[in-house]
Amino acid sequence: xxxxxxxxxxxxxxxxxxxRRTYTAKPPPPHFYTLFPHSLPSGPPPSxxxxxxxxxxxxxxxxxxxxxxxxxxxxxxxxxxxRAAQNTSAYLNTAYKTLRDPLxxxxxxxxxxxxxxxxxxGSVEDMVLLGExxxxxxxxxxxxxxxxxxxxxxxxxxxxxxxxxxxxEVKALEDAFARDELEKAxxxxxxxxxxxxxxxxxxxxxxxxxxxxGKG
Numbered sequence: 470x471x472x473x474x475x476x477x478x479x480x481x482x483x484x485x486x487x488x489r490r491t492y493t494a495k496p497p498p499p500h501f502y503t504l505f506p507h508s509l510p511s512g513p514p515p516s517x518x519x520x521x522x523x524x525x526x527x528x529x530x531x532x533x534x535x536x537x538x539x540x541x542x543x544x545x546x547x548x549x550x551x552r553a554a555q556n557t558s559a560y561l562n563t564a565y566k567t568l569r570d571p572l573x574x575x576x577x578x579x580x581x582x583x584x585x586x587x588x589x590x591g592s593v594e595d596m597v598l599l600g601e602x603x604x605x606x607x608x609x610x611x612x613x614x615x616x617x618x619x620x621x622x623x624x625x626x627x628x629x630x631x632x633x634x635x636x637x638e639v640k641a642l643e644d645a646f647a648r649d650e651l652e653k654a655x656x657x658x659x660x661x662x663x664x665x666x667x668x669x670x671x672x673x674x675x676x677x678x679x680x681x682x683g684k685g
Contacts, residue, residue, distance in 0.1 A: 500581060501564035508532050509568070513578055514646035519571075520639055526569060533565040571639045572665060575646075575658050584651050586658055595660075602663045605631065606670060613674040628671055634664045 502512045508528040511517035521529065540561065542554040567573045576586045605627075612624050638661040645653035 519646040520643040609670045
């Protein structure tokens with residue numbers, strides 16, 4: 470059923486009405502947190518939470534789906550408004566994907582404060598961290614060379630240890646943003662990205678994409 474434009478505007482919550490106007494009047498788009506006022510009423514840290522518990526993530530998902538329905542391009546037949554709806558939908562999708570992921574969320578928060586993070590990997594001088602990451606990667610490669618995967622004690626232990634590291638880094642990011650310590654948060658992004666890379670390598674081994682998996 471095609472709704473009239475008047476009904477469509479009435480159905481939109483205030484953040485989405487603002488976002489819809491963004492793509493017709495060209496003001497700066499609202500920041501991601503304002504698009505999910507029910508799930509994230511306190512906004513970004515330090516006033517709001519950085520680490521989002523499962524209950525909030527579920528609420529965020531529900532609010533995202535409801536918002537996407539409210540701005541669906543098929544709700545209008547006007548070509549310009551349809552394009553605006555498509556842009557709004559894409560923006561909502563980017564916002565949701567960013568906020569549900571701790572690393573993307575941290576990057577976004579830093580960019581909001583004018584801190585560039587795209588090239589942060591090249592600025593790491595923590596030799597202890599780099600050594601630990603290299604050692605972890607070597608262990609994962611050995612697991613792959615031996616054809617081990619889920620169910621093998623070694624893979625399971627490596628996964629558990631690395632999940633613990635990721636949890637520690639997310640907690641450190643939460644503390645840094647709560648204290649508004651942006652440099653610590655930037656460094657935390659570096660550390661988290663390294664351990665996430667180890668996690669991806671472990672997933673590759675599990676899927677048979679690791680170095681040497683399937684040989685022999």
